[in-house]
Amino acid sequence: MAYGRVRRLSVFIVVVPAVLLPALASAAPPQVGDQAPALDLQKLLQAPEGAKADWASLQGKVVVLEFWATWCVPCVRDIPFFNKLQDAFKDKPVQFIAITDEPESVVKAFLERQPMHGWIGLDAHGSAFKAYAVFARPTTVVVDPQGRLVGWTIPSELVDHPDILDDLSAGKPRNLGGPESWRHPDMLTYMGLDIDDLAGTEQNQPLCVIVIRPAQPIERKALVNSGSASLYSEITLRSAITSLYDVAWHRIISAVPLPEDQKYDIIFSWPEGNRKLGSALLREAFEATFGLSIRREKRMMDVYVLTVPPGGTPALEPGMSRLIYDSETGHYAPTDELLGRMKAGEKFFLAVGDTNRIAVHLDYALGRPVVDETGIDLSGYYWFYFPYDYEKPDREGLIKTVEEKYGLKLTLAKREIEVLVVERSSADSAGSR
Numbered sequence: 001m002a003y004g005r006v007r008r009l010s011v012f013i014v015v016v017p018a019v020l021l022p023a024l025a026s027a028a029p030p031q032v033g034d035q036a037p038a039l040d041l042q043k044l045l046q047a048p049e050g051a052k053a054d055w056a057s058l059q060g061k062v063v064v065l066e067f068w069a070t071w072c073v074p075c076v077r078d079i080p081f082f083n084k085l086q087d088a089f090k091d092k093p094v095q096f097i098a099i100t101d102e103p104e105s106v107v108k109a110f111l112e113r114q115p116m117h118g119w120i121g122l123d124a125h126g127s128a129f130k131a132y133a134v135f136a137r138p139t140t141v142v143v144d145p146q147g148r149l150v151g152w153t154i155p156s157e158l159v160d161h162p163d164i165l166d167d168l169s170a171g172k173p174r175n176l177g178g179p180e181s182w183r184h185p186d187m188l189t190y191m192g193l194d195i196d197d198l199a200g201t202e203q204n205q206p207l208c209v210i211v212i213r214p215a216q217p218i219e220r221k222a223l224v225n226s227g228s229a230s231l232y233s234e235i236t237l238r239s240a241i242t243s244l245y246d247v248a249w250h251r252i253i254s255a256v257p258l259p260e261d262q263k264y265d266i267i268f269s270w271p272e273g274n275r276k277l278g279s280a281l282l283r284e285a286f287e288a289t290f291g292l293s294i295r296r297e298k299r300m301m302d303v304y305v306l307t308v309p310p311g312g313t314p315a316l317e318p319g320m321s322r323l324i325y326d327s328e329t330g331h332y333a334p335t336d337e338l339l340g341r342m343k344a345g346e347k348f349f350l351a352v353g354d355t356n357r358i359a360v361h362l363d364y365a366l367g368r369p370v371v372d373e374t375g376i377d378l379s380g381y382y383w384f385y386f387p388y389d390y391e392k393p394d395r396e397g398l399i400k401t402v403e404e405k406y407g408l409k410l411t412l413a414k415r416e417i418e419v420l421v422v423e424r425s426s427a428d429s430a431g432s433r
Contacts, residue, residue, distance in 0.1 A: 029133030029179050032151050036063075036143045037131035039097075043104065045111070045120035053097060053121055055147040062168045063143040066098045066155065067134040070110040075138040077353065078155040079116055080381050085159055086117040092169050093145065095119070101126045133179040142176060144168050151176025208269065208278075210285045215263040232266040237290065240266060244283050245294065247420045248363035253299075254422040256292065293425040298418050303369040304410045306359050306402075314374070314407040316355075316382045334383045349388035349398070355408075358384045362402070362410070366395055371415050374408065 030037055039053045051057070066082065068075035086096045096118030100107060104122055111120070123129060132141050133152075140158050142150040142165075150168060153176045158164060167174055215234040232243055238258040242249055244266075252258075268282045287294055308314050324332065324339050333339035334352065342348060351361035359372040365388065386401055388394075399410045 030131070030149055032149050032175055032178055034149050036141075036147050036149050037128075039065075039099070039121065040123070040125075040127045040131075041099065041121040042124045043122040044097075045104070045107065045122065046116070047119040051119070053119070055143075058095060058143075059147065060093060060145050062094045062145055062165055064094065064096045064158070064165070065128075065132065065141040065143065066096065067100075067129060067132070067139045067141070068098055068137055069100050069102055070106060072137045074155075076114065077381060078138060078159070079114060081159045082155060083115070083117045085162065088162065089165060089169075092165075094165055094169060097121045099123050099128050101129060139179075142168070142174075144173075145171070150174050152179045153177075208281070209267070210282055211265070211267040212286065212289050213265050215265050232264075234263045235266060236260050236263055240264065240286065241294065241420065241422065244279070244286060245296075245420055248360055248369065250363050250367060250369055251417065251419045252422060253419050256422060256424055258422070287425065291425050293423045295421050296418055297421055298416050300414055300416050301369060301419070303371050303413060303415045303417060304362065304366055304399075305413045305415065306355065306362070306370055306372050306374055307409050307411065308374050308376070308407065309409045312407050312409075314355075314376065316376075316406060317384075318382060334385065338385065346387060347389045347391075348385050349390075351384040353381060355382075358382075358402075358406075358408075362398075365390060365393060365398055366410075367393070369415075369417055370410070371413075371417060 036055060038055070041053050044051055044053055047053075066075075070076070082096070082098075089096075097120075098116060098118060099121040101123045103124070107120060107122065121128070128134075132139075134141070138155050140153045140155050142153065142158070144150050145168070150164075151174075157176075164174055164176070232240060235243070236258070238249060238252065238254075238260070241247070241252060241258075266282075266286070268278065283294070286292070324334070324336060329343055331339060331342040333342055333348075333350070338348070349361065349365060351358045355374045355376045356372045359370040361384070362370040384406065386405060388398060388401075402408050402410060
């Protein structure tokens, strides 16, 4: 199969005439200092009987609105830390309301598995999401005791700086910035693509853009991966598949070559507020560009099974959700000390999340699928890190370290697991005859 077609820029653009834009655009977002918009929630869960989520009833309290969803991995990841934050302020005039637009049945089933402290607001019509200009989840909005907007933020920022709530409770003003302060730059500008060349006039800005091109130098201003825009730069086909389909390398079974020496930039941006649809559109464009057919299926395979030995107790280190990022090297680390060691050239195995996440990272290190059968509550959030060089794999040493440091055991076995099958698309095969 030839990939030469990508030497020309692959661009998918949807342009909507300016006269239609008002129908698609939401109202101008409120600003810091404005009176907070009405929440208009259909129901409150876990609230005292008779409680109301209106600003007259909440007068005198700092209110933290967290916009989330059960399907949002970063949202779920932050729940244990928000619970701790809520517990810390339970005797202070601070009210936490987690708002989702999902059905009550879905939310209640989720809460049985993952407790959340504070009130849960059901916004079935999405009116609160629109009123507060929320397009990426999780997003946190803070309101002062007088019902005025303090600003938009992200959960980790509020967790890292509880003094924000202390100050507001004490009547001290704070300004967290408007919703635009948490949005990423326009993707086309960020990538140095000329909007006039791609889509005509400034009045006819594209609402949806997908660009797939051979890798080019990019000024790394920021990591772009928001609710409506993402960038994968200098990425191989295999790495692109792992990212776009959320699957480890060793669960990919490919009948076509996936060259490691060819790298691409993948840029996409779509109308804000519909990440699932945008991701599906990107996968379709990716398969069409490279003439691939990609599907999921289950197969019996040799795997490592991750378990807790009988009578054993895992030694897991609870971790915060926010990693420290070094823009110069691109390294992430849970502590400044570890980041310094990475910058000095030391290499590490690093996984952050539940035991299923360490299984995913062990996939890469061991070169074989790892199945999590620990039975550990997946709502836990942990750090797993130790010196390890992926370029010089020591599988026996890795298995020993996991057992000795974390009390977890890796055992060879056979399991039926989900894999990703990559083949030539039938249309591409017909066209190449």
